[in-house]
Amino acid sequence: MGRLRQKGKAGAAKAYVTRSAAVKKLQCSLADFRRLCILKGIYPREPRSRKKANKGSSAPTSFYYAKDIAYIAHEPVLKKLREHKAFAKKLSRALGRGEWTSAKALEENKPVYQLDHIIKERYPTFIDAVRDIDDALSMVFLFASLPSNARVSPSLVENCARLAAEWQLYIMHTKSLRKTFLSIKGVYYQAEVLDQVVTWLVPYQFTQSIPSDVDVRVMLTFLELYQTLLGFVLYKLYSNTGLVYPPPLDTRKDEGAAGVGAFQLQEASQMRPETSESGSKTVEVDGRKISSKSVRQAIKNIANADSTTAEIPADASVSGEQEDADEDFVPRPSKADNQVAQLPTLKSISILPTSLSTSLFSPYTFFISRETSRPIFEFLVRSFGGRIGWPASSGGGSPFEETDDSITHVIIDRPVVEKPNETPEERERRLRRKYVQPQWVVDCVNAGKILLEDLYAQGQTLPPHLSPFGEHEGAYDPVASAGDAMEVDDDSADESVEDAEETSPMAVPAVKAVNGDEAALRAAEIAAEAAGVDYATFNKELTRAKKRAGKEKAAADGEDRGEVDMNKMMMSNKQKKLYERMKHSQAKKATEKSKLEERKGQIGKEKKKRSREVDS
16 A cells, blocks of 8 residues: 555645745745845746645745745854844843943954855856846946945945946957947847846836835845955956956046046056065976976966967976966877867967957047046046046046047037137037047947937937847838838828829839838839839829738638647647737737837828928
8 A cells, every 4th residue: 555645745746845934944935035035046936826825825925845944044144143133132231221331342253244155156157247237237326326324334345336446347348238228218238148048128218206105124135245256257257358456546536526537557567576586496307307387387488389389398397287287288299180270279269360340440539528428438438448538527637628639529419519719720620520429439339330420419319229238130110211112101191092093003002012121122113113103192002002912921821820729739738828928929029019100100291291381
């Protein structure tokens, strides 16, 4: 006879634990339980049958895996939280009794927990950490722009600002920035770090305020984890690039609001103390005396030499471990084939010439006007190799003044104002420079090339600013002109159909040949014009042809509907739900696109109507 299964002790009732039961088992408060779940990456689960998981009860509650709760029970942070609870009781008792010496001793020995082991658990490899820092960067940049108050301490804001500046310095130094977008929420940036795409959001420099209905404690718990994660990631990135971390901070420039320019990047070799000849260690290898200085010189020569011509000096010997660290591939001649293919290595890839887009602004020197956001465009220009300056009202540390003759572009965001007292020297300087609006810099970055400055000149109406981030195929494009040919003028739409049929014998077959191709559409328009058909009639015929094609397509879809229904019958419930969600999202995107195209047509008609009124 098999083992009997008792109700509530097997199956879903054993695999899931309610939140109240988890808090009771861990013997901690609800706030500490939430903090532990955030730090360890544990979140509620949805069982298949809530009634079975809750042992027959249908009361609304949150469920967690029992294994996850058992995993938290052995967490060192939980032990520290319990110690902190006991510390708070002792401190309040000492303060209540007036025992100031004991209270001071308790405060000095306050229990503090570390999150280093949690970072190692959640991110086994460095690539995993880099792949998961999108939210961390967005959160750090958000808190770096918040004002300090009772809930957000000044030291926390300062630390977030330091981490944000260190990340921007690394991106500017390695020229890893790829895309950017100016949105209503803020500025979206996308960089490529170690072949991983990292996207983060930076809010605009406005006076921020924390809403009262936002639970700051939850956000601070996430921020605590993200600060530790970014500290590890930045240290590794700086070390791999050969830079000192943390970068030294110039206090004088920082007090002058220099921002990112207050940090100084230094190579790690500059910080190493030089050893004397007498202090160098000498080792005898194969009958030759090798000093530590000669070994360091050999490693330096390997690092500086080209990958195809790098040779180790004869008077130096490098161990096998150092050869593995350099990761150099030395081709060996094969007996079977004399031609040896040159395989790419980490060193050969790193010395490849950078693409044109990464040094986009290197030939130019920019100057920012006082109304332009300096942190945004300083980051963009320096990330693509350009030089940039700013007035004293935007902060200190500008590398050059406004009168510098090397300035090629001025980023300005105010209307054109004539200067009656302009000197000849100022006029010559103004004519020599290009005055562009801030959107020109962003559009050049997204396009990967220098665009014409005339469209973005001071006082001009700017072209639409489009998002460069992974738009789905067939999405609405405001700059596309294919939909303009379908706009039907209101006055021309009143003409009769009989006139169109009599005057368009050659236009109808031409319209039928058009299948959404702009070249074919243009050819049909020329054929209709040669036949003496006016544009309004041609548009009517085009609309009819497209309606007829739509009906034919609908009929064809109706024939295929039966086959689709048969295929859905063969699907499982999970596959059916996934298929329905896909179809719903596709229909939603198509509806949004049609609405935008319709709105664009209405705006075009209004513009034409206004222009006719002005002409008349």
